[in-house]
Structure formats: structure tokens, C-alpha cells
Amino acid sequence: MHQEPLPDRLPVTDRTRHRRLREQGSLERPQLEAVLDAGFVCHLGVVVDGRPVVVPTVYGRDARTLYLHGSVAGRSLAGDTPVCVTATHVDALVLARSVFEHGVNYRSAMIHGTARKVIDADEKLEGLRRITEHATPGQWSYARRPSRKELAATTLLALSLEEASVKIRTGAPEDGDGPDAALGLWAGVLPLTTLWGTPEPDPALPPGIAVPEHIARRAGTRHG
Template sequence: MTHSELPRTLTPTDRTRLRRFKENASFERADLEAILDAGFVCHLGVIVDGVPMVVPTVYGRDERYLYVHGSVASRSLTGAADDADETICVTVTHVDGLVLARSVFEHGVNYRCAMLYGVPRTLTDDAEKTEALRLITEHTAPGQWDYARRPSRKELAATTVLALSLEEASVKISAGPPDDGDSADAELGLWAGTLPLTTRWGAPTADPVLPASRTAPAHIVARAGTRQG
């Protein structure tokens, strides 16, 4: 099945169906993909030795899977990989601003977030693992895979890569101004509104050991000043 043939809506499950603020839910695959594409750090939630562990890590994706990687000694990855029946949870969140209402109770946050559930698959084939690492690298720093040295067989053997299906996902989006403009608090004479938040890439900073003549490649320079998220 090609990307164009994939269902363009997500099927709600007991874990992904919203019980509160249902108006913030989206089951459009395009919204899920946009949230994943706008970030590069996720939070991986696993159970290790009976205790929950949440680990921030970079990720990449294709049409069907989200990929995370780490050392074969990583307890978070090996714990998820060792138990074939253990469901993990991955979240990606973007904060777009504060919602400052007339009362503290009505304050909030404008955000976009995605939460994925599933039993991960450990990649064992070197070609598949290499492709997943390419996706992670290109998602984080487009153009870097073809610029830098690629992983050796020894480095591949030292790396664990997990693939998590995009099939079971919860997407929430909150946007807009405070919603207390027609309440009794509107008579207080207080300012209310939103405080937007944006993040931009800065200028590249060279490794101090590089000769002055070694300049940053074009694909890195081009990101300076652009928005992330």
C-alpha cells in the first residue's frame, strides 16, 4: 500500500479517544504528520524493571513508522525491545503560546501534540536499520546524511533502533484567544490575550578545533534564522 493509499483518518481507540475537550481532537492523518514533521525530539515512555521511565530522544519517520534509536546498552530501548508484549508511548508536543485570560483559572496554553501507542518492533536487518538511521538523521538535519560519514557495521551493531507504528495515535490541537470574553470577568477591566512562542535556529558555531578555512556546509547555513516547529 502506497502513502496515497493509506487511510487519511485515524481510527479512535479506547486509548486515543478524548474524554475531555473533545473539540481539540483531530483524527486527520495530515495533522499527525504535520506535528511529527515540525519537531525532532519526542518523549519515549516505557516500563523498565516495573518502573515507568520517560526519555527524550530524537526521531524520524516514514509513512508507516516512527523510529527511535540509541545504544544497545540503553535501558529504555532494551527494556522496550526485550518484552515483545510491552506497549510503549511516544509523545511530541509543540507549545505555540500562552493563553492569558482575565482569571487565573481560565489561563491555558496553545499547543499541538501527538501521542502514539503500540508495541515496538526492533530492527535487526542492517539495510532496514540503516534506512531508519537515515530517516532520523535527515529529519533532524536535512542534508547531513550525504555530507557526513555514514555508520559502520560496528556502529550499526552497537545501535538499537525501534519502529513504532503510526496507526494508533491521539492528536490534540489547541489554538485561539481566551474564552472568558463573555463572562462576568470581562467587566474587570483587565488585559487578556495570547503570548505567542516561536523558536528559530541560530547561526552555526564551528568546532573550535576546525581550521578557519573550514566553513559550514550550505544545508546547515540555510537553516539559520528559520523557524523550528
């Protein structure tokens, strides 16, 4: 089936319109993809018995669909279910002169839509491949792939990337040119950096099995 690519400009809907701090909002698809690609754990929100439930889960994507590992939330989902998926990276504390202007530099993507459970075995395999490769590029061709039985035991959710929005805050505090600047207080940002560490072998691993290159080369590099 031929599908038109999703438009680069994300649609403005009641849920994606940026109302607060307009300057931080983005509806550009490349920014959405960049934020999603910077991490591998998102928070999936569903409504269960009229109340919200928010669970962390891993994800991957292609150009139009977000795939989510849905083991926990999936059980609660009957058929097509409204969801909200939010993926956030915290980049720095914004330390202003006044408490009121304190904040966080961050990148956050929010996707609204209706999640469907993936049933088709081929799509399920492809979705799992996307999730696996998203977290650990190279791992799909290294590890043993799912058996038919394992595939059946896996709950995979698919969510269209159609309706989404991005919020990004960068840079210094905003009270540098206001009256509080005269207080003589230090202001600036305190960055947070996430790094991949050194691979730790499973204690059950027999000697002589080297860390594969696609994992070893990540050690010490920046994540996010």
C-alpha cells in the same frame, strides 16, 4: 511486500478517543504528520518493573513507521514492548482573565503501540537516515554514514503510526464572553517562537572548512 497505505483517518480506540476538550482533538493523519514533522525530539514512555519511565529521544518517520533512537530506553526493552510516544510543541501561553481559564497553545501528537527493536541492517540504515534527515535535511549525504560496527552498536526502535491522536490548541482565551470580561483585565496570548541560530563550528575544526549550505541556510529561520 506491498502494503496498503495507512488510512487518512486515524482509528478511534480506547486510548485515542478524545475525552477532554473535544474541540482540540484530531484524528486526521495529515495533522499527525504535520505535528511530527514540526520537531525532532519526542518523549518515549515505557513501563519498567511496573513503573513508567519517560525519556527524550530523537525520531524520524516514513508514512507508516516512527523510528526512534533507543539507546537509553532500548536497553530496558525486551522484545516487543508497549510504548507511548508523545511529541509536543509549545506555541504560546494563554493568559485569560481568570487563572482557571489559563492554558497553553500547543500541538501534541501521541502514538500508542508496540515498539520493536530493528534488527535488519538495511532497515536500521534506512531508519537512521530518516532520523538524521528529519533533524537536519541534507545531512545524510554530507556526513559519514554509519559503519557496520556502528550500526550494530545502535539501538533503533520502530513503532507503527497506526494508533495515534493529535491535540492542538490555538487562539485566544475562552473567558472573553463570560462574566470575567467585565473585570477589565488584559487577556490574550504570549507566543513562543523557536529559531535556529548561527552555526557554531567545532573548536577542533581546522580553518577553511565552510558551513555547508544545507546547515547555513537554516540560521534565523523558524523551527517548529
